[in-house]
Amino acid sequence: MVKQLASFACDVEKSLGRLHAEADSATRTAYARDRDRIIHSTAFRRLKGKTQVFVANEGDYFRTRLTHSLEVAQIARSLAHSLALDEDLAETIALSHDLGHPPFGHAGEDQLHACMAPWGGFDHNVQTFRVITRLEVRYPAFDGLNLTWETLEGIVKHNGPVSHRMTEPSWKSIVDFNAQWDLRLDTFASLEAQCAAIADDIAYNNHDVDDGLRAELFTIQDLLDVPLIGPALHSVRKDWPLIDTRMWRLEGVRRMIGVMMTDVLAETARRLAADGIETAEDVRVAKRPMVSFSKGVYDDLSRLRGFLFDRMYKHYKLNRTRSHAKRTLQEMFSLFMTEPDTLPTDWYQRVCSKDSETARARVICDYIAGMTDAFAIDEQRRLFSFGN
Structure with a gap:
């Protein structure tokens, strides 16, 4: 029996669709398909090794970004069920909301923002959008995950209208995408996103x-x-x-x-x-x-x-952990900017393909932002300690 949704819910049958047209799934709604694409993404898997509050390798009992995202999704789905909303859409946005977080939680975000200050800064919400629209390369027909308009809208605006942020350099990726496909940045998102x-x-x-x-x-x-x-x-x-x-x-x-x-x-x-x-x-x-x-x-x-x-x-x-995290990211970023040939080959090639310092810095930022805590610690050790 199909559940009757409230009149103010997002109706998947009235979805604005995807930027790149695709045939409908025979087994899933468009929003459920979005959810599955998030779950199968590389960025989602990496959340298991990223800090929530405690560094991800400090103990098995503490939350990571992955377990946090799963808890958020469960609560969002329960709220959506009680309000007669589309549960798949609420769950999808909840699972997506932290995909752009770098290693070491907010300390890592603050440090990457400082490193990127001359080239537009860093914002984990914008990075999430970059991940789902550009950095995840899993399909031959397009970059990104080609999610529905309602999912993209919810990820960008889940905390409210964002049109006032469009002049911020760190939001350029969203400005550019919005010029291609209007996400109505001056309005609230759906109840599912809320x-x-x-x-x-x-x-x-x-x-x-x-x-x-x-x-x-x-x-x-x-x-x-x-x-x-x-x-x-x-x-x-x-x-x-x-x-x-x-x-x-x-x-x-x-x-x-x-x-x-x-x-x-x-x-x-x-x-x-x-x-x-x-x-x-x-x-x-x-x-x-x-x-x-x-x-x-x-x-x-x-x-x-x-x-x-x-x-x-x-x-x-936690202050000690944050201090260590900031030094780790600062040292790696500075080295990669001055000696990009120390990057893994595929990332070095991406840097070399860019024609501006800003674009090259953004590639390096993408590389670091995708790291797990443990990988960042090991990478810093390999780069700055002899014998590794």
């Missing part, structure tokens, strides 16, 4: 609490007065007075996810009704996002983030 965006917030705040506890950067006792997670932990202790610390942590995080999702669904329903949203086009031209936390939960989430910032993200152990 579900993916808020699922990212839900996932990382919850799993950062979980990973921070695992890493012993703080304790459960430290969290008891922190909004969202504190009440969840108190409710677990009330229901299970003799529960062990491990299960207390797991059940507390699970309940916090539930609270946040319930709040999003209630606030989204309120906004859809208040703003008279009836169609997918109404969503795009709305004056505000429709998928959102209530003000109360948003304020609580800000306080939780403040706790994590002070006790986790700025912990000296």
Whole structure:
């Protein structure tokens, strides 16, 4: 039985299609096909070796970009199901959202942006777009993955309209693509894309609490007065007075996810009704996002983030990792720019094919951005240590 979608959902039968025309799949909708192309991409596989917060080789229990993306996709799909949206589209955008992240998480992104400052900078959202429209070369008829308009729109605009960013040098790739195929950068994306965006917030705040506890950067006792997670932990202790610390942590995080999702669904329903949203086009031209936390939960989430910032993200152990990561990427970038013949042969050939320093720098940036944490560490060792 085919599920009846809400009137404001994206209807795959009305999709604007693909930039390069292809025959329809006999077994999958266009959005499900997009999802499968993401899952089979090289960039998606590499997420297993890229930092979320902790460097990917620090322990098997900590999240990587891959496990984070899977958690975001599960939450996005659940939200889409509850709102009667297209679950495949929400899942696809969620799985795609971090494909452009370089090694070492946000520290790596900051360093690549600094390295690329003279040549347009670096932005992981733009890099994601470069990956799916250009850098993944898997099909004989076109570069990139040739995803549907709605998927591309959702990946570019999942956090809201981006037309104000089109003058930023780092967004040139999107400007160029948009001139070829208009993604309506001044509007909101679909509700499915908005579900993916808020699922990212839900996932990382919850799993950062979980990973921070695992890493012993703080304790459960430290969290008891922190909004969202504190009440969840108190409710677990009330229901299970003799529960062990491990299960207390797991059940507390699970309940916090539930609270946040319930709040999003209630606030989204309120906004859809208040703003008279009836169609997918109404969503795009709305004056505000429709998928959102209530003000109360948003304020609580800000306080939780403040706790994590002070006790986790700025912990000296993570500061040391970030410092090492920045040096690693800086040294490699500088060497490749001055001695491009130290690049692997295929990447050296790509550099040589470019007729400007800006284009050559972007190729080098693409090479580094695609690295996993472990590969970047090993590559830096091979380049700067004798005997390797």
